[in-house]
Amino acid sequence: MSMLKVKDLKVNYGGIEALKGISFDVEQGQIVTLIGANGAGKSTTLRAISGLVKTASGAINFLGRDIIPFNAQQVVAEGIALVPEGRRVFDNLTVMENLKIGAYLRTDREEIEAGIEDIFQRFPRLKEREWQLAGTLSGGEQQMLAVGRAMMARPKLMMMDEPSLGLAPLVVRDIFSIIRDLKSEGITILLIEQNANAALRCADQAYVLETGRITMSGTGEALLADQRVRDAYLGSTAR
């Protein structure tokens, strides 16, 4: 079943068309990735779905509901959480407070406490730093916190914007294993990456975005094997 259906989505910034009508589907329980170069429109797509930017035309359908007119708050309430680009944790709030902000729209206090415990079990490093300000964490820890914070909203769909950006290769591996874990727990993931190699390896379905248009699509494996993708995004030597 298609969880998220994006159809003919257009977004303009001033006079510039950032998205020139893209369509893609996200199936329930899958990892779907959008890859592409800088300025291809990847982040814009996520922002449009999150309700952070206005769309010019097109449709976004989530679990059968049209979410185009929704603001950011309503989108979160519908069950779509965003792990923003560059992590964007709240530097001057503690790790604990960051997690609580993630559950901002929830009112079930007991389950929120349980959710925090769950995240601390998943990321013991965060538990150790519970009272530390998020700004003092390392990049990898901040990314864990950003993921944990998004999980606190109990999303059905988690959208991740370049989670591997600026992280050491070892940490990047950790992040992708977290993404796989989330999938095995039934969370659907829409992943945006410049690190096409790692993204395609874990993706069930993948789309290639080029200057506001989708130019290719297929399973992660298929795109990984595709010569054009290898040339443009993986470097020909990639195995």
Place this chain on the structure above:
Amino acid sequence: MTEIKRKKLDSATVISIVIVLALYVAVFVAEQFIPATSMLFTVIKKGATYALVAVSMNLLNGFTGIFSLGQAGFMLIGAYVYGIFTIPVISRMDVYQYYNGGLVQFTLPVFVAMLLSGLAAAFLALLIGLPVLRLKSDYLAIATLGFAEIIRALFQWDKLGPITNGSNMLRLFPNFNDFNIRNADGQVVVYLSTLVPLLIAGVCIFVIILLINSTYGRALRAIKDDEIAAEAMGIRLASHKRLAFCISSFFAGVGGAMLAMYQTTVQAKSFTTAMTYEILLIVVIGGIGSVTGSCLSSFLFVACSEWWLRFLDQKQVIGDFEVPLLRNGFRLVVFSIIIMIVVLFFRQGIMGRKELPDLIRQLQGKKVKGGASK
């Protein structure tokens, strides 16, 4: 609020509360034995007033990241509302001598009038917040500054005279001295004129502290850190900012009423931009984002400007030696130098972002929120 109750109060918080209560007792005792004319009480009264306004400004500038410079305007509203509604009816002919006794011909109880002061300021904040809060940083500061100037001019407008008394001052309303308990002969039995303002400020600041530590306050701090991320978490920026602006203005209005009581007269022309800057200075010196810092620095600031540094404004002779430079206005020069030193070398202010319980925890050798870094 329920969340706060559920949290166990740790020893540092308890010690902080005890310290504050002890200070209150000390002030009460001192007031009974030290002559009421002592500078100490002047400083405490004005300090309490400024502390409240500074904390309310800190709520906006330090915790929500809204850089507003309209504080004097909201204080003016508060002071006028208080004055207008508390002048005894028999005195109105004297006060509004050019306006035939004025329009308002009734008197409200002091605390009702104070509440009304806050509400009036908050309501006005709601109105001007609609356009102004769309602006960011410097632009918002300029717009709020302009608003305060407009209010000041408006209240001196002759046509509004029957209500505001035009450019003449409001006076003869109840002031801090009326809190003293007197016997039938009019002699003071129990002095409360310093304790009560300190209590009013204390209660208001306590409410602000509860607010900052609530879910709502956490959302405000998140907005300050990163608006876009906060929005992506589902926090509604516009309504949160508006509410923070109104709450801050409410307490600025109450602070204005207190200032009116402290000064015993109210005149619109004294609520200048310079007053806002004084408050801003207090917030910066105390530490942007620290309630304790704002309170400490407002008492320090008032003590210096009203008391300890007064000697700088007069000719001082030690033996046969006349100290050079000291003359009227030199105090301000020294003040400016202190500010420059603070801004250059102690950018975090006295307290940084720490509160009193954090300091005690540090003394106890426990881990402090945020640690030493940052």
